[in-house]
Amino acid sequence: MQSSNEYPNYYFRNYKKKIAPVQITFNKNPFEAIANVHKEVIHYKRADGVDLSGTLYLPGGYDKAKKEKLPLLIWAYPQEFKDKNSAGQSDKNPNEFTFPYYGSFVYWVTKGYAVLDDASFPIIGEGTKEPNDNFIEQLVANGRAAIDAVDKLGYIDRSKVAVGGHSYGAFMTANLLTHSNDYACGIARSGAYNRTLTPFGFQSEQRNYWDVPEIYNTMSPFMNAQKIKKPILLIHGEADNNPGTFTLQTERYFQAIKGLGGQARMVILPKESHGYAAKENILHTLWEQEQFLDKYLKGK
Numbered sequence: 001m002q003s004s005n006e007y008p009n010y011y012f013r014n015y016k017k018k019i020a021p022v023q024i025t026f027n028k029n030p031f032e033a034i035a036n037v038h039k040e041v042i043h044y045k046r047a048d049g050v051d052l053s054g055t056l057y058l059p060g061g062y063d064k065a066k067k068e069k070l071p072l073l074i075w076a077y078p079q080e081f082k083d084k085n086s087a088g089q090s091d092k093n094p095n096e097f098t099f100p101y102y103g104s105f106v107y108w109v110t111k112g113y114a115v116l117d118d119a120s121f122p123i124i125g126e127g128t129k130e131p132n133d134n135f136i137e138q139l140v141a142n143g144r145a146a147i148d149a150v151d152k153l154g155y156i157d158r159s160k161v162a163v164g165g166h167s168y169g170a171f172m173t174a175n176l177l178t179h180s181n182d183y184a185c186g187i188a189r190s191g192a193y194n195r196t197l198t199p200f201g202f203q204s205e206q207r208n209y210w211d212v213p214e215i216y217n218t219m220s221p222f223m224n225a226q227k228i229k230k231p232i233l234l235i236h237g238e239a240d241n242n243p244g245t246f247t248l249q250t251e252r253y254f255q256a257i258k259g260l261g262g263q264a265r266m267v268i269l270p271k272e273s274h275g276y277a278a279k280e281n282i283l284h285t286l287w288e289q290e291q292f293l294d295k296y297l298k299g300k
Contacts (some may be wrong), residue, residue, distance in 0.1 A: 004039040016112040036060035041094040044149035046141050053090040053121035057109040070114040071160035071297050074146055075105040077169040078121040080131040080204040087122035102282040103166055114155050119146045132205050135219050140180045160184055162297045174221035178228045185231040185296040190274055192245045194222035194255035202244050225256035229262040230260045233292045237272030
């Protein structure tokens with residue numbers, strides 16, 4: 001048995017005698033710091049009617065009547081679909097215990113931020129259309145719908161919204177900062193930013209660069225580096241062995257942004273691959289993110 005703030009434990013249930021379940025494990029909550037945060041799954045619609053959802057966290061003791069305006073953090077990862085009904089399905093459970101991990105934005109709910117975790121970012125291509133044929137438009141619409149939904153609840157200052165993601169979520173983050181003005185800053189970890197360096201496909205894209213060069217170029221933040229005006233934190237493992245996200249991607253994108261006068265910070269984690277493992281690197285990643293958010297979001 002478990003709940004959003006009750007750590008999972010095993011119970012013995014006797015269906016014949018129909019008595020109350022008997023607890024047989026007594027594991028204590030190792031995440032007491034987030035035991036009292038508010039957690040709910042919110043459902044909302046994109047401008048074109050696609051159903052979306054996300055798990056919203058509010059700081060412990062937050063007064064939902066007074067509705068203090070909080071900065072908002074959005075963490076997401078785009079997914080491709082061939083129809084709107086599949087894209088609109090949600091597997092989020094408001095009663096599932098929250099297990100934070102090193103890459104989570106949930107930590108910052110204890111620092112006075114509202115957090116929308118695992119926000120839906122579907123990219124849909126129905127019929128003869130492929131999802132990436134209008135990737136940018138759908139990406140921006142997904143993000144705007146998420147901000148609108150939380151803003152409608154009255155909890156946030158929409159001038160203080162940050163977006164973040166890992167891998168394809170980092171690619172998403174760079175594109176959102178490039179093609180919209182909805183965010184104050186962004187955090188992109190272990191991403192790819194130049195799609196000509198993945199010329200034979202990426203994610204669910206089956207067409208190669210020479211089939212649809214305009215798709216690859218339009219989707220590449222590197223090709224539009226002059227457009228990004230908001231601060232971005234770029235983090236990457238020094239030894240990323242994922243063929244789609246070699247460390248070179250972040251190094252070259254950082255150089256492009258800085259060379260064009262944009263605001264960027266690059267952090268290369270020694271000896272780390274696509275996911276991060278060393279305690280020192282994980283703690284440093286968390287520190288870098290906190291310093292960045294405090295400077296460009298909370299202190300904006």
